[in-house]
Amino acid sequence: MTEQPADPDPRRRIPRTDGLLARPEVIAQRERLGDVVVRSVVRNVQDRARRGELAPEDVTTQVAADLDAAAAARPTGPTAxxxxxxxxxHTNLGRAPLSAAAVQAVVDAAGYTDVELDLTSGTRSRRGAGTRSALLAACPAAADALVVNNGAAALVLATTALAAGRDVVVSRGELVEIGAGFRLFDLIASAGARLREVGSTNRTHLRDYADAIGPDTGCLLKVHPSNFRIAGFTAAVDVPDLAALAREHDVPLVVDIGSGQLRADPLLPDEPDATRALLDGADLVTASGDKLLGGPQAGIVLGRRDLVDRLARHPLARAVRADKLALAALAATLDGTPPPVTxxxxxxxxxxxxxxxxxxxxxxxxxxxxxxxxxxxxxxxxxxxxxxxxxxxxxxxxxxxxxxxxxxxxxxxxxxxxxxxxxxxxxxxxxxxxxxxxxxxxx
CATH class of the missing domain: 3.90.1150.180 (Aspartate Aminotransferase, domain 1)
Incomplete structure (x- = not known):
């Protein structure tokens, strides 16, 4: 039998693209890196072999190595x-770390969930009904609850739904600047409400609010200053007195407590909590979920059922709604053991x-x-x-x-x-x- 001469062109031995793409290790990387990246790596290695820079028998190994390198170099998000x-x-570190229960809830919610489905009837349900129930159980003073994507969104949604094109009456001493240079009055005004500032930086009295209330008043607003204090010759109006004035004039009172503390903590006696604010007469309380509450980034609204429903039906609510992962993590934070923050x-x-x-x-x-x-x-x-x-x-x-x-x-x-x-x-x-x-x- 005559021996066949060796193929003079080694390029014929370079593995075909379809064969390389069918290899198990390449399929696994396609799921991680995407088809475009994987095909680009394969073509690059094949071109190197055609130029003689790589032996044909080394192509398969080199493709795997280059895909591993691409996966290692690919940005995967924030560093732990x-x-x-x-x-x-710590705001620069993402604020509250999640509890083990909240982390597991996020993993469980990463696939399909009943975020807007009643599994018993098979019909559409209120979004995040389980999280709402957990909030009401944790804060029984609230008649209803709504979750949005952060604390600023909760406040902007409340003032927009109640006072778009109308006045939001607020003390000058409470017009704070929050992180990254955002100012409270700019956020509220950006959605169409008008700020009616009353009092002075250091002293505001009940009569200042009373004098400002008129036909165009959409709501009264009280904001916890959170990250600063004014000491010395000062005066501010407490929630019970503001609530009585609001009821007298039939306008809602919105109280932004900031940190998300649902119940009083003896360790932090000056930090407001949602339960006390509601019992003192606030119609709506807004707060963050990723501060003292110890949950994910979220904005929480608690209070009167008719007003919470009004917020939930406002068009802006769709733009600021919380996703399924935040809803799951928040519910687990409320239902589980004390989170890392606590x-x-x-x-x-x-x-x-x-x-x-x-x-x-x-x-x-x-x-x-x-x-x-x-x-x-x-x-x-x-x-x-x-x-x-x-x-x-x-x-x-x-x-x-x-x-x-x-x-x-x-x-x-x-x-x-x-x-x-x-x-x-x-x-x-x-x-x-x-x-x-x-x-x-x-x-």
């Missing part, structure tokens, strides 16, 4: 960070000191007193006594850019690690990260 600042609701807020100082001393021994730092903070505009000026590991200042940058990423506090020429917001289960990871940062290039 260990919060060692002692600030519980646990960090009420952390045992002795237990914190024991953990801090253990870490200091492990990494060679010293233990110093350190006050944590609520953060996110909540309870400004209220210290949360605790402890921190003191390290050289230059360690901070290496911690921020390491794996895992760690955010410490830099203060008075030192890097401070406060464990209040670090889950105890992560103490080992934090210790390893600190050791690497103290001895760069030695691992």
């Amino acid at each position: 960070v260990l919060n060692a600042t002692g600030v519980i609701v 646990q960090a807020l009420h952390a045992d100082p002795d237990a914190l000191r024991e953990r801090t001393e253990r870490m200091a021994r492990a990494v060679g730092g010293t233990v110093v007193p350190h006050d944590g903070r609520v953060g996110g505009g909540g309870a400004p000026g209220v210290p949360l006594p605790g402890w921190a590991v003191r390290l050289p200042e230059d360690v901070a940058a290496r911690l921020r850019t390491g794996t895992p990423a760690v955010l410490p506090r830099v203060h008075d020429g030192a890097c401070l690690l406060d464990l209040r917001c670090v889950p105890e289960a992560d103490d080992g990871r934090l210790t390893t990260a600190v050791r690497r940062a103290l001895r760069p290039g030695q691992d």
Whole structure:
């Protein structure tokens, strides 16, 4: 039998595109990277083989390697960070970390859910009915509840639905600026309501509100200043007095409490809560879900059934509605064990000191007193006594850019690690990260 001569053109041995795309490892990457990216990688490797830069028999292995590299380099979203600042609701770190129950609820809700379906009847239902029930159970003083996508949206929806083209009467001392330079009066005015400012920056009296009420008044508004305080010669009108005035003139009273605390907490006596505001006569209360409540980013509206229904039917409600993941996480936060925010807020100082001393021994730092903070505009000026590991200042940058990423506090020429917001289960990871940062290039 005559032996066939070798093919003089090795390019004929380059695997075909359809064969490469059918390989299991390539199919798996197509689901992750998308068809366009995968085909581009395959063509690039084939072209390299045609130019003689790669042996035909190495094409399959190279395609797999290049796809792995593309997957590793692909942006996957925010980087997870260990919060060692002692600030519980850290806005730059995404505010409240979710509880294990809320995380599982998000995973469960990632597929199809009954977000707007009554499974018993098979007909359409009110959006987020389960979350609404959880809110009403957590705050029985409310007759109804509505969830939107953030706290600012809740306030804007309330003032728009009640006072578009009309007056919102509010104290000058409560026209706050919130994060990223957004100002309360700009947000409200952007949706068509007119702000009627009363009183002065430091003193506002009941008569100021009364004098401003007229035929064009859509609602009275009281805003908790949250992230600042005015001290000294001051005066403000409490919710019960404002509520009586609102009832006298048949206009609704909206109270924005900011932080989302549903019930009073003795640790934060000056922080308003939704239950007290409603019992004092507020018609609607608006708040954030990702601050002291400890849930996902969400805006919460609680109060009179007719007014909540009015908000829910307003066209703007569609634009600011919460998605199924936020609804699921919020319900789980309300129904489950205390979320991380609550646990960090009420952390045992002795237990914190024991953990801090253990870490200091492990990494060679010293233990110093350190006050944590609520953060996110909540309870400004209220210290949360605790402890921190003191390290050289230059360690901070290496911690921020390491794996895992760690955010410490830099203060008075030192890097401070406060464990209040670090889950105890992560103490080992934090210790390893600190050791690497103290001895760069030695691992």
